[in-house]
Amino acid sequence: MRWLLRLVLTLVTAVILLAALAFLLPRDRIATAVSERLAAATGRTITIEGPLQPTIWPVIGLRSGTLRIGNADWASQRPMLQAGAIDIGLDLAALWRGDIVIRRLRLHDADIHLERDSTGRENWRLAPQPAAAAAIPATPVQPPARPITLDEAQLSGSRITFVDRASDTVLRADDLDLRLEMPGTDGPARLELSGRLEGQPLALRSEIADPAALIQGQASALALDMAFAGGRMTFRGRGGLDLAAEGQIDIDAPAPARLLSAFGQPDVALPAAAAGPMRLVGTLNRTRTGTLGLRDATVTLSANRFRLDAQLHPGADRPFLDATISAEALDFSSGPVAPAPGSAAGAAPAARGWSTTPIDIAPLAWLDADLRLSAQSLRLGELQAGPVQIRARLDAARAVLDLQEIQLLDGTLGGEFVINGRGALSVGGNLVASEIGMQPLLATLVGQDRLIAPLSGRLRFLGSGPSVAAIMASLSGEGAFALGQGAIVGLDLVGMLRRLDMSYVGEGSRTIFDRITGSFTIAEGVLRNDDLAFSAPLMQATGSGRIDLGPQQLDYRLVTTALAREDGSGGLRVPFLIDGPWADPRIRLDLEGIARGRAEEERRALEARAEAEARRRLEELGVEAREGEPLEDTARRALEEEARRLLENEVRRGLGRLLGGN
Numbered sequence: 001m002r003w004l005l006r007l008v009l010t011l012v013t014a015v016i017l018l019a020a021l022a023f024l025l026p027r028d029r030i031a032t033a034v035s036e037r038l039a040a041a042t043g044r045t046i047t048i049e050g051p052l053q054p055t056i057w058p059v060i061g062l063r064s065g066t067l068r069i070g071n072a073d074w075a076s077q078r079p080m081l082q083a084g085a086i087d088i089g090l091d092l093a094a095l096w097r098g099d100i101v102i103r104r105l106r107l108h109d110a111d112i113h114l115e116r117d118s119t120g121r122e123n124w125r126l127a128p129q130p131a132a133a134a135a136i137p138a139t140p141v142q143p144p145a146r147p148i149t150l151d152e153a154q155l156s157g158s159r160i161t162f163v164d165r166a167s168d169t170v171l172r173a174d175d176l177d178l179r180l181e182m183p184g185t186d187g188p189a190r191l192e193l194s195g196r197l198e199g200q201p202l203a204l205r206s207e208i209a210d211p212a213a214l215i216q217g218q219a220s221a222l223a224l225d226m227a228f229a230g231g232r233m234t235f236r237g238r239g240g241l242d243l244a245a246e247g248q249i250d251i252d253a254p255a256p257a258r259l260l261s262a263f264g265q266p267d268v269a270l271p272a273a274a275a276g277p278m279r280l281v282g283t284l285n286r287t288r289t290g291t292l293g294l295r296d297a298t299v300t301l302s303a304n305r306f307r308l309d310a311q312l313h314p315g316a317d318r319p320f321l322d323a324t325i326s327a328e329a330l331d332f333s334s335g336p337v338a339p340a341p342g343s344a345a346g347a348a349p350a351a352r353g354w355s356t357t358p359i360d361i362a363p364l365a366w367l368d369a370d371l372r373l374s375a376q377s378l379r380l381g382e383l384q385a386g387p388v389q390i391r392a393r394l395d396a397a398r399a400v401l402d403l404q405e406i407q408l409l410d411g412t413l414g415g416e417f418v419i420n421g422r423g424a425l426s427v428g429g430n431l432v433a434s435e436i437g438m439q440p441l442l443a444t445l446v447g448q449d450r451l452i453a454p455l456s457g458r459l460r461f462l463g464s465g466p467s468v469a470a471i472m473a474s475l476s477g478e479g480a481f482a483l484g485q486g487a488i489v490g491l492d493l494v495g496m497l498r499r500l501d502m503s504y505v506g507e508g509s510r511t512i513f514d515r516i517t518g519s520f521t522i523a524e525g526v527l528r529n530d531d532l533a534f535s536a537p538l539m540q541a542t543g544s545g546r547i548d549l550g551p552q553q554l555d556y557r558l559v560t561t562a563l564a565r566e567d568g569s570g571g572l573r574v575p576f577l578i579d580g581p582w583a584d585p586r587i588r589l590d591l592e593g594i595a596r597g598r599a600e601e602e603r604r605a606l607e608a609r610a611e612a613e614a615r616r617r618l619e620e621l622g623v624e625a626r627e628g629e630p631l632e633d634t635a636r637r638a639l640e641e642e643a644r645r646l647l648e649n650e651v652r653r654g655l656g657r658l659l660g661g662n
Contacts, residue, residue: 046068046070061088061090061103062086063085066083067086071113072123076113076115076163078113081112082111083107086105088106089105090103102151110155110158113163115165116162116166118166120166150180152180153180154178156178160173161173173195174196176195179191179192180192187211188211191206192204202226204224206223207223208220209222213240219239220238221238222235222239224236235248245284245285246285248282248283249280249282250280251281252279253279254277254278277300277301280297280298282296290314291311291312294310296309297309318365321369323369325373325374326375327375329376330375330379353551355467355469356467359468365421368395374387374389383441384409385407386407390404390406396422398422399420399421400418403431408433409441411433411434412434412435412436413433414432425465427462430458430459433457436456452487453485453513456481458479461522462475472550473525475522475549480517480519482515483517485513488511488513489510515534516532519531531544539561552581553582554580554585557577557578558575558576559574559575560573560575560576
């Protein structure tokens with residue numbers, strides 16, 4: 001309200017001057033004199049339509065027609081203030097004694113336009129014109145240096161519009177009624193205001209202990225009580241016209257969504273964990289340079305309670321928030337999203353699959369931040385983590401989450417997660433997991449809880465797009481995983497193998513395994529794996545295939561071998577095909593693979609029989625196979641030896657004939 005108090009004081013000064021001029025100058029020159037005097041005091045163009053009328057009864061004073069105060073030269077063309085009429089009344093008896101007692105100061109049907117540009121300039125900062133610009137006939141009358149009493153200042157049926165170009169925010173207040181009482185500068189001043197802010201009711205009461213100190217640019221003790229959007233705020237402390245303040249603040253907002261709507265964010269839908277009642281109690285501090293601080297604050301939000309220390313600095317390009325949040329326990333369990341005020345309720349549930357709703361990245365550019373969160377326990381849906389230490393840095397619409405310490409589901413999770421809103425939205429990360437329980441993890445992430453095992457692994461990924469669906473369809477990256485001893489619930493692979501019946505469930509309906517390992521690559525939203533290794537007491541398996549992350553589809557081949565003996569002999573090798581949506585996959589025998597497998601077995605059997613027969617023949621010829629020597633090498637060696645023997649015999653006979661038997 002600094003701008004309003006300054007305007008009131010400017011008008012009071014003008015009244016003191018005009019109280020004398022009103023009866024000395026012709027009426028057609030009074031409006032000109034007032035306009036020039038106010039223009040000199042404010043540095044703005046002042047227009048008064050209609051002559052100023054001196055009033056005698058019930059109090060001496062002035063009444064004018066329409067008043068316009070021009071805007072700053074860099075702001076919009078509309079006036080900063082336009083009022084349908086001004087009524088100023090003085091106490092004649094007090095004026096005769098030399099005291100200034102203003103009985104009334106009323107602005108009717110006022111339209112006030114406040115504006116801040118992208119560099120932080122404010123149109124309500126008034127600068128007096130040079131002395132030469134204020135030329136009033138006759139010798140100016142200097143206001144007496146006496147205490148000023150303002151019985152009543154009123155603003156009725158008025159409107160205020162605030163435009164912030166830096167944050168692209170527009171706030172509107174309508175039906176405003178304001179009442180200011182300042183019986184004397186040595187006593188308290190009282191301010192009451194009521195109206196509607198962005199359609200939400202607003203009421204304010206304030207008491208200033210030392211208005212004289214306030215007028216002189218010093219701080220005064222003050223109390224503020226405000227009711228808004230179904231909530232309330234109280235402040236007890238000290239403050240001044242430069243908006244520097246320090247004191248205890250208490251905010252109680254039963255519906256935070258309504259509060260955001262009242263401050264120009266009507267379409268924000270809050271998650272269930274942030275949609276409940278909010279209470280903040282702490283020490284508020286605002287410096288003359290605009291830094292807003294909160295110390296030793298206790299915040300209650302829905303079922304969560306945490307401690308907060310924060311400072312919001314104006315910043316050159318954007319505000320900068322430096323905050324530390326600590327809590328014993330935080331619960332951000334899954335739940336319905338609280339609709340913004342005025343939005344449709346009871347909307348149909350979204351179809352199965354990733355959301356295609358565009359992600360609003362505008363909030364990433366609202367401010368820069370360095371946030372530190374620590375909690376002994378953290379709950380996200382079915383996920384229970386703790387202790388947790390996370391640091392989040394936001395710089396020019398790029399957020400980096402440093403997972404410094406997260407104890408998650410009997411294991412640990414660490415690494416980095418990045419959300420980049422500079423231009424098109426992209427997300428990426430480099431995560432490392434150790435011994436994390438898979439059942440609650442999958443239940444929360446993809447709605448499946450069939451896999452029970454500890455997970456260790458690494459994941460590097462990058463994706464971009466305007467929605468979750470687009471991001472999942474664009475993912476790229478790589479990783480590896482290892483699952484320790486566990487079970488697959490609802491699937492009895494051993495029973496299926498023994499009966500070759502995919503509908504077989506079996507007692508307990510689960511497959512117990514010792515270890516599952518593998519690695520994968522991701523390109524254009526498709527995850528590929530070629531080295532899955534599955535080890536179980538009664539079965540071994542290998543697998544390869546693809547997972548389309550965008551449409552959530554599986555296309556995987558698993559080759560299992562059921563072991564009849566402990567030494568691994570007598571196994572039954574059966575391939576399975578797993579395909580369809582991962583929420584309800586189809587598991588079937590790979591009949592073509594079985595046929596190929598049987599043909600391969602028959603080929604190998606024929607080759608074995610042929611090899612055995614060949615060895616028998618070689619043995620009949622007296623050729624002895626060497627240990628580990630392939631059959632082909634044995635046959636080749638036998639032929640070479642026989643050819644050498646025959647050649648030697650022929651050479652010997654030829655030499656005998658040549659030498660005549662000698």
